[in-house]
Amino acid sequence: MKKVLHIGIDxxxxxxxxxxxxxxxxxxxxxxxxxxxxxxxxxxxxxxxIPYKTRGNGAVAIRIIGEQKDLQECKEITIKTTEKLAxxxxxxxxxxxxxxxxEISGKLKAFSKxxxxxxxxxxxxxMFQENAKIDLLKYGNGRGIIGALAxxxxxxxxxxxxxxxxxxxxxxxxxxxxxxxQSVYKADKATPLTFNNIDYEYNSVLITPxxxxxxxxxxxxxxxxxxxxxxxxxxxxEPIVMQMVFRTNQHTNQHLFKRFKINQLxxxxxxxxxxxxxxxxxxxxxxxxxxxLKDETGEIDCAAYEPTKRFRNIMNQLLVGDELEVSGGVRxxxxxxxxxxxxxRVRIIKLIEDFKKENPFCDQCGARLxxxxxxxxxxxxxxxxxxxxxxxxxxxxxxxxxIGEYIPPAIAHxxxxxxxxxxxxxxxxxxxxxxxxxxxxAKLIEFNRANN
Ligand SMILES: [Zn+2]
Numbered sequence: 001m002k003k004v005l006h007i008g009i010d011x012x013x014x015x016x017x018x019x020x021x022x023x024x025x026x027x028x029x030x031x032x033x034x035x036x037x038x039x040x041x042x043x044x045x046x047x048x049x050i051p052y053k054t055r056g057n058g059a060v061a062i063r064i065i066g067e068q069k070d071l072q073e074c075k076e077i078t079i080k081t082t083e084k085l086a087x088x089x090x091x092x093x094x095x096x097x098x099x100x101x102x103e104i105s106g107k108l109k110a111f112s113k114x115x116x117x118x119x120x121x122x123x124x125x126x127m128f129q130e131n132a133k134i135d136l137l138k139y140g141n142g143r144g145i146i147g148a149l150a151x152x153x154x155x156x157x158x159x160x161x162x163x164x165x166x167x168x169x170x171x172x173x174x175x176x177x178x179x180x181x182q183s184v185y186k187a188d189k190a191t192p193l194t195f196n197n198i199d200y201e202y203n204s205v206l207i208t209p210x211x212x213x214x215x216x217x218x219x220x221x222x223x224x225x226x227x228x229x230x231x232x233x234x235x236x237x238e239p240i241v242m243q244m245v246f247r248t249n250q251h252t253n254q255h256l257f258k259r260f261k262i263n264q265l266x267x268x269x270x271x272x273x274x275x276x277x278x279x280x281x282x283x284x285x286x287x288x289x290x291x292x293l294k295d296e297t298g299e300i301d302c303a304a305y306e307p308t309k310r311f312r313n314i315m316n317q318l319l320v321g322d323e324l325e326v327s328g329g330v331r332x333x334x335x336x337x338x339x340x341x342x343x344x345r346v347r348i349i350k351l352i353e354d355f356k357k358e359n360p361f362c363d364q365c366g367a368r369l370x371x372x373x374x375x376x377x378x379x380x381x382x383x384x385x386x387x388x389x390x391x392x393x394x395x396x397x398x399x400x401x402x403i404g405e406y407i408p409p410a411i412a413h414x415x416x417x418x419x420x421x422x423x424x425x426x427x428x429x430x431x432x433x434x435x436x437x438x439x440x441x442a443k444l445i446e447f448n449r450a451n452n
Pocket of ligand 1: 362363365366367384
């Protein structure tokens with residue numbers, strides 16, 4: 001009888017050139033033939049505010065169906081490949097593998113949901129091991145099992161997107177990615193359902209990363225067809241040895257759903273809170289913009305950091321009294337700053353009216369009056385006239401921002417950030433059938449086997 005096996009892998013990244021998606025692509029390529037796939041490999045981004053995370057805090061789940069002995073073979077391939085490719089010499093790389101046979105429990109789904117916004121412990125992950133259907137393999141300090149398990153439990157049952165990833169020849173790791181940049185502009189224009197290929201505002205190609213990792217390009221989009229179409233139009237100027245399409249929670253804001261009062265906020269969480277601007281925006285060294293927000297329970301600083309560029313100019317228009325809902329990551333207290341929300345999204349709920357207050361003029365000589373003291377009216381310092389009953393002149397100044405939702409430009413986006421172009425878009429329930437999934441994977445695997 002055929003059985004289902006979920007494989008979760010996390011934290012195999014290092015700055016020196018490994019990458020969890022690269023490992024997953026290698027494993028998928030090696031296990032194909034033994035089993036059939038229930039889904040494209042899933043790339044699950046977890047709480048981006050975890051302090052000891054590797055780049056992007058991404059974990060991967062591979063979901064397969066097959067005979068018991070073939071699944072056993074897949075487990076062994078997974079372990080062998082991980083041990084071969086993970087960068088164990090890097091102390092910040094602490095890989096974890098999770099195997100789960102059969103159904104995903106409600107308890108595991110809840111654990112996965114919490115891993116999107118909260119900080120979980122290794123002990124919390126290990127509680128699942130009491131269940132005989134789950135195997136957890138720890139390497140280094142073992143932290144990787146948290147993400148490995150969280151990836152398995154996130155079935156991407158709500159909104160999701162796709163990412164096509166291509167990989168470089170190892171001899172090119174660490175060098176600048178060679179690509180015909182014009183082909184990126186061409187691919188972007190021809191595929192309206194891909195996004196974040198280029199940041200036009202800052203004229204920056206986002207498709208090719210800059211690090212030492214094996215990824216050559218990443219194309220993000222709404223459908224498999226569209227990310228593949230964009231890939232066909234790209235012109236790499238160096239050899240590509242593997243490619244894969246992942247189904248992912250990237251660009252869905254899946255991490256932003258927990259609402260808290262200000263005095264409940266804890267460091268490293270991804271949160272939503274609301275309040276009133278209590279201290280007006282100000283720039284601090286490094287061109288970061290800070291303002292304070294308060295509710296009935298407390299007050300907290302909010303930051304639009306330098307990389308968020310023009311987003312700072314918008315936030316700089318806020319005035320004390322404006323009502324906001326803010327979302328983002330909570331940065332811990334440090335020597336230089338108190339607990340601070342790193343803003344990822346701001347909804348302006350209500351804007352106060354902005355009045356310019358000026359003293360009235362003298363009826364005798366036309367000069368601007370000065371205050372004669374509290375509740376004592378005004379006095380003219382030019383002709384000495386005194387006015388008991390004149391009032392301050394209030395003129396309404398138009399606000400330069402409007403009610404609505406604001407996010408930083410694509411160049412400063414986190415992987416989970418839902419970009420402007422995706423507003424209102426929801427891909428729930430549109431994934432490929434099992435037959436389509438296996439047909440697509442067969443093609444990609446054929447490419448990988450021929451080129452790797
Ligand atoms: Zn006067």
